[in-house]
Amino acid sequence: MDQITEVSDWVIFIGRFHPLIVHLPIGIILVGISMYFLAKKKKFSQLKGAVPFLMGAGAASAILSCVFGYMLSFQGGYDAEALSSHQWMGVALAVFAVLAFVFMVWEKTKRIVVLQSGLMVFLLVGLGYTGHMGGNLTHGASYLTQYSPDPLRKLVGLPPKPEKRPPVTVLDSADIFLDVVSPMLSDYCVSCHNPGKTKGDLVLSSYDRIIKGGENGQGVVIGDLKGSELYRRVSLPEHHDDFMPPDGKKPLSGEQIKLLELWIMSGAPEKGQMGDFQIEGDYLSAANKVLGLEGHGGNSLARKVEPADSLIVASLNAKGFVIRTISEGSYLLDVSFLPNKTKESVNVVELLPLKDQIVYLNLSNLNLRDEDLKTIGQFENMVRLNIHSNPITNDGLSFLAKLQNLEALNLYGTRIGDNGLEGLEVLHKLSRIYLWNTEVTKEKVENLKAKRPDLEINIGEEAS
Amino acid sequence: MEFMETRRGFLKKSALGFGSVALASLMGPSSLYGNNPLGGGAQNLLGGSLGSTHFPAKAKRVIYLFQSGGPSQLETFDYKPELAKWHGKEIPPSVQGTQRNSGMVSSQSTFPLVKSIYDFKQYGQSGAWVSEIFPYTAQVVDDLCIINSMRTDAINHEPAVMFLQTGSQQSGRPSIGSWLSYGLASDNKNLPNFVVLLSKGGGAQPLSSAAWGNGFLPSHHQGVQFRSGKDPVLYLNNPHGVHDEDRRRALDYVSQLNNHQFDVWKDPEIQSKINQYEMAYKMQNSIPDAVDTREEPDHIYKLYGEDAKIPGTYAANCLQARRLAERDVKFIQLYHMGWDQHGGLPGGIKKQALGTDQATAGLIKDLKQRGLLEDTLVVWGGEFGRTSFSQGRLTADNYGRDHHPGCFTMWMAGAGVKAGMVYGKTDEFSYNVVQNEVHVHDFQATLLHLLGIDHERLTFKHQGRRFRLTDVHGHVVKDILS
Numbered sequence: 001m002d003q004i005t006e007v008s009d010w011v012i013f014i015g016r017f018h019p020l021i022v023h024l025p026i027g028i029i030l031v032g033i034s035m036y037f038l039a040k041k042k043k044f045s046q047l048k049g050a051v052p053f054l055m056g057a058g059a060a061s062a063i064l065s066c067v068f069g070y071m072l073s074f075q076g077g078y079d080a081e082a083l084s085s086h087q088w089m090g091v092a093l094a095v096f097a098v099l100a101f102v103f104m105v106w107e108k109t110k111r112i113v114v115l116q117s118g119l120m121v122f123l124l125v126g127l128g129y130t131g132h133m134g135g136n137l138t139h140g141a142s143y144l145t146q147y148s149p150d151p152l153r154k155l156v157g158l159p160p161k162p163e164k165r166p167p168v169t170v171l172d173s174a175d176i177f178l179d180v181v182s183p184m185l186s187d188y189c190v191s192c193h194n195p196g197k198t199k200g201d202l203v204l205s206s207y208d209r210i211i212k213g214g215e216n217g218q219g220v221v222i223g224d225l226k227g228s229e230l231y232r233r234v235s236l237p238e239h240h241d242d243f244m245p246p247d248g249k250k251p252l253s254g255e256q257i258k259l260l261e262l263w264i265m266s267g268a269p270e271k272g273q274m275g276d277f278q279i280e281g282d283y284l285s286a287a288n289k290v291l292g293l294e295g296h297g298g299n300s301l302a303r304k305v306e307p308a309d310s311l312i313v314a315s316l317n318a319k320g321f322v323i324r325t326i327s328e329g330s331y332l333l334d335v336s337f338l339p340n341k342t343k344e345s346v347n348v349v350e351l352l353p354l355k356d357q358i359v360y361l362n363l364s365n366l367n368l369r370d371e372d373l374k375t376i377g378q379f380e381n382m383v384r385l386n387i388h389s390n391p392i393t394n395d396g397l398s399f400l401a402k403l404q405n406l407e408a409l410n411l412y413g414t415r416i417g418d419n420g421l422e423g424l425e426v427l428h429k430l431s432r433i434y435l436w437n438t439e440v441t442k443e444k445v446e447n448l449k450a451k452r453p454d455l456e457i458n459i460g461e462e463a464s
Numbered sequence: 465m466e467f468m469e470t471r472r473g474f475l476k477k478s479a480l481g482f483g484s485v486a487l488a489s490l491m492g493p494s495s496l497y498g499n500n501p502l503g504g505g506a507q508n509l510l511g512g513s514l515g516s517t518h519f520p521a522k523a524k525r526v527i528y529l530f531q532s533g534g535p536s537q538l539e540t541f542d543y544k545p546e547l548a549k550w551h552g553k554e555i556p557p558s559v560q561g562t563q564r565n566s567g568m569v570s571s572q573s574t575f576p577l578v579k580s581i582y583d584f585k586q587y588g589q590s591g592a593w594v595s596e597i598f599p600y601t602a603q604v605v606d607d608l609c610i611i612n613s614m615r616t617d618a619i620n621h622e623p624a625v626m627f628l629q630t631g632s633q634q635s636g637r638p639s640i641g642s643w644l645s646y647g648l649a650s651d652n653k654n655l656p657n658f659v660v661l662l663s664k665g666g667g668a669q670p671l672s673s674a675a676w677g678n679g680f681l682p683s684h685h686q687g688v689q690f691r692s693g694k695d696p697v698l699y700l701n702n703p704h705g706v707h708d709e710d711r712r713r714a715l716d717y718v719s720q721l722n723n724h725q726f727d728v729w730k731d732p733e734i735q736s737k738i739n740q741y742e743m744a745y746k747m748q749n750s751i752p753d754a755v756d757t758r759e760e761p762d763h764i765y766k767l768y769g770e771d772a773k774i775p776g777t778y779a780a781n782c783l784q785a786r787r788l789a790e791r792d793v794k795f796i797q798l799y800h801m802g803w804d805q806h807g808g809l810p811g812g813i814k815k816q817a818l819g820t821d822q823a824t825a826g827l828i829k830d831l832k833q834r835g836l837l838e839d840t841l842v843v844w845g846g847e848f849g850r851t852s853f854s855q856g857r858l859t860a861d862n863y864g865r866d867h868h869p870g871c872f873t874m875w876m877a878g879a880g881v882k883a884g885m886v887y888g889k890t891d892e893f894s895y896n897v898v899q900n901e902v903h904v905h906d907f908q909a910t911l912l913h914l915l916g917i918d919h920e921r922l923t924f925k926h927q928g929r930r931f932r933l934t935d936v937h938g939h940v941v942k943d944i945l946s
Contacts, residue, residue, distance in 0.1 A: 386835060
């Protein structure tokens with residue numbers, strides 16, 4: 001909107017109370033109207049005396065609402081047309097509320113009673129309609145109908161619900177705009193940049209408007225990241241004044257920005273399967289992460305699992321296990337057991353109820369035996385396993401073959417030998433292994449390094 | 465005195481308390497007390513104020529090797545071959561700019577630039593430049609992330625140490641280790657969360673204990689300083705005739721009395737006291753095992769250097785630090801003093817290097833072979849850098865360097881930082897940062913980030929304001945995160 005005038009913060013501050021106090025006239029007048037009609041019945045005739053008071057209070061609060069609403073309009077960012085009709089409907093409503101009050105206290109003639117009833121009905125309809133328009137202004141026009149079931153949509157003449165995109169299961173078949181870019185913008189941007197609430201004259205809910213941009217420049221310039229205002233805003237340092245989303249809202253992740261970059265550099269198409277673009281390296285891992293396809297070679301720590309049973313966790317805590325979630329919002333667990341002087345062994349089977357949740361496990365220096373690894377071998381989401389300084393042999397290691405998510409394995413100070421290492425070759429994600437103070441020979445290590453150059457093998461410093 | 469309950473807090477809680485408990489349990493019946501998915505049990509165990517980290521932590525513990533006095537970046541990691549042609553010439557005013565000098569050179573009429581008397585070579589796959597005074601550190605350079613573009617605001621020791629450790633030049637704020645003890649606590653309830661180890665001998669500059677103080681946090685979060693002698697902690701044995709059960713019983717009664725006082729006064733320091741008595745009791749058992757280095761085999765002593773056999777040396781403290789890290793102490797802070805070479809720098813810094821180089825590198829290697837570098841962060845660095853010009857007279861084999869906040873070198877190694885990286889650049893004089901400046905607050909924000917903490921969300925309300933380690937500054941240096 002062009003006609004935004006600079007006003008004092010007070011005006012907008014007070015204006016923002018409009019959504020609060022606007023419910024006063026709605027409530028009061030509704031009660032007034034219902035009492036008015038009820039009082040016509042003999043049984044409720046005692047209500048009659050209250051009606052003039054209610055209509056008076058309703059009129060006064062309606063006027064106040066209009067004033068507050070007008071103040072709020074200075075904040076800008078609303079659809080001008082919708083705003084203006086809401087505004088004038090509101091004013092009209094206030095005027096009629098005053099009229100209703102006046103007629104109510106006036107001496108009655110037959111004509112006035114008819115007028116009264118007419119006014120009441122008009123007020124009732126007006127209240128509903130104006131309120132609805134106000135709601136549309138704040139929440140967006142589709143807010144109310146977004147989740148309405150299809151039969152109801154048909155009734156009010158809306159098209160049936162847009163087909164929900166099926167969840168992406170294979171990266172190549174995901175659509176670069178519909179599955180990647182559009183959901184991202186919907187989640188992070190559209191609440192302020194929609195047809196109803198056009199902050200900065202920018203709408204990010206349709207392809208054309210995304211490309212077009214807003215008052216600060218073209219949204220997307222194909223192949224030009226610097227010229228694309230949309231990209232520039234989200235990729236600035238977070239403390240920059242122009243950074244979007246603004247303070248207090250969740251910024252896009254590094255991976256999401258990467259994908260936005262990919263889209264713009266690939267010509268910002270309106271649709272197109274990811275498989276048709278050359279996606280490699282950082283872009284590939286970003287795409288996997290954003291689309292939640294990480295099981296196939298991404299970050300195993302973003303896995304979604306059921307929360308662990310808190311009773312089991314509490315009982316394990318009491319037994320000396322240290323159990324924590326890896327971060328807020330995640331149910332994955334980091335479990336350890338601090339070794340003590342007595343080197344008492346732990347009962348690993350007790351951890352079985354947590355087998356899906358455990359990603360980090362540290363059971364070093366606990367007199368763990370080969371058969372304990374049989375249990376540990378079932379913790380398939382495990383990312384980091386630390387079982388150093390335990391009397392474990394090659395036999396036990398063979399149970400770990402199913403830990404396909406394992407990235408780091410600490411075996412120093414165990415009785416592992418060359419043969420045990422062979423079994424680990426099947427762990428494709430394994431990237432770090434610690435073998436200091438074991439029976440593994442240097443030849444075997446060299447041999448394995450040749451086969452798996454990505455694997456970092458640490459055999460420690462020479463003990464000589 | 466500060467109380468647990470403020471008047472407003474009390475009113476607010478009593479009005480909203482029941483409502484919010486009800487709401488929280490409605491939202492998720494399995495989590496009666498808010499957002500911890502494990503419910504009460506795990507939260508208690510965690511003990512930290514944060515409940516759980518903000519994002520998955522890369523580092524679970526930190527060993528901070530503080531080189532107090534301000535080691536010269538020019539003789540250690542920031543290689544400036546261009547200084548050779550400027551050697552003995554006056555520093556150009558364009559370089560000096562508006563950076564301040566300390567009062568110690570105010571009577572000096574000439575500021576001759578001076579090149580490093582020590583040679584540099586490139587090491588490792590990363591090809592990082594390291595001075596010849598650090599032959600051992602050079603061996604582990606592929607495990608380090610060397611930051612040559614550090615910058616601080618303070619120009620003198622005390623405020624500069626405070627600034628790095630607490631985020632404020634004035635003393636009175638909590639140290640990094642205290643913040644972590646408060647926010648995360650540690651997995652090992654039998655040892656302090658925050659341990660401080662000082663090399664014995666000291667240096668010309670004193671080091672104040674406020675550097676590991678708890679500031680306004682409850683006082684059981686302050687660093688627990690181990691002695692640099694044969695017995696790191698004294699009086700672990702019960703007095704003759706006092707049995708363990710007697711001690712336990714006495715403590716239980718004292719604790720009852722203290723709890724009673726707490727119920728009356730709500731003074732959080734009473735709880736600190738209860739905590740500290742309990743910790744002392746636990747340490748009677750846990751310390752002998754933790755600090756007994758006699759069981760360490762010879763080849764380990766070879767790794768850290770023979771000094772490690774002498775209690776209180778930097779090397780012995782490095783070894784101690786590894787043992788504490790193995791036992792999950794959250795923050796292990798070492799201080800080694802004597803890096804303040806205003807004059808006689810060539811000899812002075814060589815001596816410092818001899819006392820620390822092998823042990824530092826030994827610690828890295830030892831942590832690595834035990835897999836501890838996976839989730840332990842090691843930090844090395846002083847409180848500021850030193851000037852490119854000579855303090856005092858420049859002779860053929862002697863010179864000095866004054867304090868210089870404008871640029872200095874630190875390194876980090878281990879959990880979550882890129883290994884084999886050299887980050888940031890200074891100009892050809894190592895006087896100004898020209899690329900990727902890392903301010904002290906940025907370093908602190910990055911350190912907290914590695915521990916899974918959003919530095920803006922670890923706060924403590926004190927005197928009407930919420931404080932944090934990075935004050936109102938600090939940006940995570942994402943470039944160095946692995």
